[in-house]
Amino acid sequence: MKLKMMYSFLNSDINIIEKELGETIQARSLLLKQASMHTLQAGGKRIRPVFVLLAGKYGDYDINVMKNVAVALELIHMASLVHDDVIDDADLRRGQPTVKAKWDSQTAMYTGDFVFALALKLMTNIKNPEAHKILANTMVEVTVGEIQQIKDKYRFNQNLRDYLRRIKRKTALLIAASCQLGAIAANVEESVHKKLYLFGYFVGMSYQIIDDILDFTGTEKELGKPAGGDLLQGNITAPALFAMENKEIKKAIETVHENMTAAEIAKIITLIKQSGAIAKSVALSDQYLDKALRILDELPDNKAKKALRDIAKFIGRRKF
Amino acid sequence: MKLKMMYSFLNSDINIIEKELGETIQARSLLLKQASMHTLQAGGKRIRPVFVLLAGKYGDYDINVMKNVAVALELIHMASLVHDDVIDDADLRRGQPTVKAKWDSQTAMYTGDFVFALALKLMTNIKNPEAHKILANTMVEVTVGEIQQIKDKYRFNQNLRDYLRRIKRKTALLIAASCQLGAIAANVEESVHKKLYLFGYFVGMSYQIIDDILDFTGTEKELGKPAGGDLLQGNITAPALFAMENKEIKKAIETVHENMTAAEIAKIITLIKQSGAIAKSVALSDQYLDKALRILDELPDNKAKKALRDIAKFIGRRKF
Numbered sequence: 001m002k003l004k005m006m007y008s009f010l011n012s013d014i015n016i017i018e019k020e021l022g023e024t025i026q027a028r029s030l031l032l033k034q035a036s037m038h039t040l041q042a043g044g045k046r047i048r049p050v051f052v053l054l055a056g057k058y059g060d061y062d063i064n065v066m067k068n069v070a071v072a073l074e075l076i077h078m079a080s081l082v083h084d085d086v087i088d089d090a091d092l093r094r095g096q097p098t099v100k101a102k103w104d105s106q107t108a109m110y111t112g113d114f115v116f117a118l119a120l121k122l123m124t125n126i127k128n129p130e131a132h133k134i135l136a137n138t139m140v141e142v143t144v145g146e147i148q149q150i151k152d153k154y155r156f157n158q159n160l161r162d163y164l165r166r167i168k169r170k171t172a173l174l175i176a177a178s179c180q181l182g183a184i185a186a187n188v189e190e191s192v193h194k195k196l197y198l199f200g201y202f203v204g205m206s207y208q209i210i211d212d213i214l215d216f217t218g219t220e221k222e223l224g225k226p227a228g229g230d231l232l233q234g235n236i237t238a239p240a241l242f243a244m245e246n247k248e249i250k251k252a253i254e255t256v257h258e259n260m261t262a263a264e265i266a267k268i269i270t271l272i273k274q275s276g277a278i279a280k281s282v283a284l285s286d287q288y289l290d291k292a293l294r295i296l297d298e299l300p301d302n303k304a305k306k307a308l309r310d311i312a313k314f315i316g317r318r319k320f
Numbered sequence: 321m322k323l324k325m326m327y328s329f330l331n332s333d334i335n336i337i338e339k340e341l342g343e344t345i346q347a348r349s350l351l352l353k354q355a356s357m358h359t360l361q362a363g364g365k366r367i368r369p370v371f372v373l374l375a376g377k378y379g380d381y382d383i384n385v386m387k388n389v390a391v392a393l394e395l396i397h398m399a400s401l402v403h404d405d406v407i408d409d410a411d412l413r414r415g416q417p418t419v420k421a422k423w424d425s426q427t428a429m430y431t432g433d434f435v436f437a438l439a440l441k442l443m444t445n446i447k448n449p450e451a452h453k454i455l456a457n458t459m460v461e462v463t464v465g466e467i468q469q470i471k472d473k474y475r476f477n478q479n480l481r482d483y484l485r486r487i488k489r490k491t492a493l494l495i496a497a498s499c500q501l502g503a504i505a506a507n508v509e510e511s512v513h514k515k516l517y518l519f520g521y522f523v524g525m526s527y528q529i530i531d532d533i534l535d536f537t538g539t540e541k542e543l544g545k546p547a548g549g550d551l552l553q554g555n556i557t558a559p560a561l562f563a564m565e566n567k568e569i570k571k572a573i574e575t576v577h578e579n580m581t582a583a584e585i586a587k588i589i590t591l592i593k594q595s596g597a598i599a600k601s602v603a604l605s606d607q608y609l610d611k612a613l614r615i616l617d618e619l620p621d622n623k624a625k626k627a628l629r630d631i632a633k634f635i636g637r638r639k640f
Contacts, residue, residue, distance in 0.1 A: 031467055086429060109403060109429050110466045117459035120440070124453045132444045132452065139437035146430045147351055 006310040009303055010053055013063050017049045020071045024118050035103055035111040039078050048073040051175060052182035055196045057304035059186030068125040069185045073178045075119035082112040131184045138177040145169025153234035156254045160241055172204030195295050202292035206316040209285035212237035213278055216269055228269040231256055238284055242277035249275055289316035323365060326630040329623055330373055333383050337369045340391045344438050355423055355431040359398050368393040371495060372502035375516045377624035379506030388445040389505045393498045395439035402432040451504045458497040465489025473554035476574045480561055492524030515615050522612035526636040529605035532557035533598055536589055548589040551576055558604055562597035569595055609636035
């Protein structure tokens with residue numbers, strides 16, 4: 001089953017979100033518009049808006065309110081990708097040149113700032129002060145995580161806890177916030193929106209672990225960029241950490257540096273794949289997926305619940 | 321009279337702001353803390369917090385409310401400086417190495433993001449939704465201006481309108497927002513907070529024009545960086561624009577490029593200073609200063625009004 005089929009009852013609302021995303025970034029500056037549209041059109045699963053809308057189904061769902069949160073969360077995600085591409089010195093994302101590659105780092109930095117400011121502007125349509133507190137706290141954590149990620153690069157003596165804390169801030173917190181803010185925008189009661197937050201957090205952890213696995217197991221065509229890129233850039237993820245339990249492989253991984261040849265890094269990737277580290281990483285992701293599904297059990301039954309369950313399973317078991 | 325003497329009745333509250341600024345950026349990440357503290361300690365006039373507090377004196381002034389806005393506005397200013405230094409590839413600001421120079425562009429980018437997120441967090445203590453709308457709109461305009469500034473670099477056929485639009489977004493809007501948000505945080509009525517916004521806008525324009533003049537007329541010691549840096553970096557400001565009314569000088573200015581020697585740029589700066597362009601720029605700043613002072617005449621008399629008047633005059637007539 002395709003991802004989009006899991007929430008087909010949201011189709012017309014998803015179209016509204018997509019239209020709104022395009023209209024929001026119709027900036028007066030041609031450069032900004034081009035750079036933002038470029039990022040927008042590069043696609044993506046729009047997972048965050050979908051979670052916002054589904055969470056809203058637990059309360060007084062009004063698409064004219066919900067769309068502000070849904071578009072804002074996708075814009076915040078976009079802004080962070082644009083900034084990340086500067087840091088990672090990445091030329092490709094989803095098979096497309098990045099803003100940083102197509103223009104320059106400066107343009108990417110300000111495009112990120114601009115897209116983030118647009119998100120804030122949309123969020124001001126949400127009156128509940130709690131929503132703003134949650135978003136601001138999330139942004140503080142996300143930016144702390146971004147700096148941590150720079151510091152952790154090529155730091156081979158880190159452990160799984162360092163990794164989990166990093167992906168929490170990098171991915172899980174914003175997905176958790178999407179679920180919670182969607183619920184709050186629909187006046188969902190606290191006991192429920194807190195559960196939706198937890199659901200989003202666990203799904204986000206599972207999602208990022210799978211993403212990190214795919215960076216080893218995916219083909220260049222599936223990834224839109226060469227495999228093993230994370231490790232080459234010094235981003236030590238779950239498969240590398242599990243593989244390093246073997247001292248010989250650890251030694252090999254510790255030789256990684258950014259100017260390694262494709263053949264050299266390919267050899268190390270093969271070592272990691274043969275070590276059993278991928279299966280251990282999948283098991284780790286599954287633990288988070290199970291936690292997410294168990295939270296859902298505690299929520300009332302509705303269409304959204306089935307969709308959230310299907311999406312969580314899809315995300316946690318996707319092959320690309 | 322020194323700037324600080326003009327609002328000595330705020331002394332204890334300014335100390336609270338300074339303490340709060342330091343406490344806010346006590347991040348858990350040592351790198352972030354160091355990079356943020358570095359920017360904070362580089363000093364600055366704290367003009368935005370002072371305007372926030374003075375504007376609050378027109379209403380129900382409560383320092384425990386006001387401090388959120390005052391610290392937030394200074395943090396937003398700091399964040400934009402840290403990002404600007406990446407763009408300008410600046411190594412010095414106020415005589416101190418920039419975050420970008422002391423660490424790297426990536427650290428500077430994320431430090432800016434982090435400091436901005438902290439500002440948002442503080443602002444969530446302000447319940448009035450209008451405050452958030454004003455801030456978000458200001459941020460959108462500021463980021464549009466930042467991109468425009470990149471595009472306008474070394475574009476010698478721009479006119480004064482391009483320049484004024486640029487400094488509006490670069491400086492005046494945030495000072496205007498400081499005045500207006502300070503007033504709104506103190507529940508000042510709309511007719512008054514709109515005037516305070518205009519006052520801030522005019523003072524901000526005057527302030528930036530003087531800043532741009534000083535970049536030509538100041539000594540390296542006063543500026544904390546070599547004179548003529550704006551022009552060398554392709555930032556075409558009022559003095560250069562007025563000087564270009566003379567065709568000969570225009571030809572000389574059009575030869576400017578970033579790898580020019582100190583002697584070459586010094587020669588062009590001398591031409592500009594001898595052209596009468598400085599006096600014309602001062603007159604332009606004075607026009608904005610006069611507008612600011614006229615707005616003040618329409619506001620009720622109080623201690624704040626006298627301080628606002630003194631500060632506006634100080635800013636508009638400062639020599640360094």
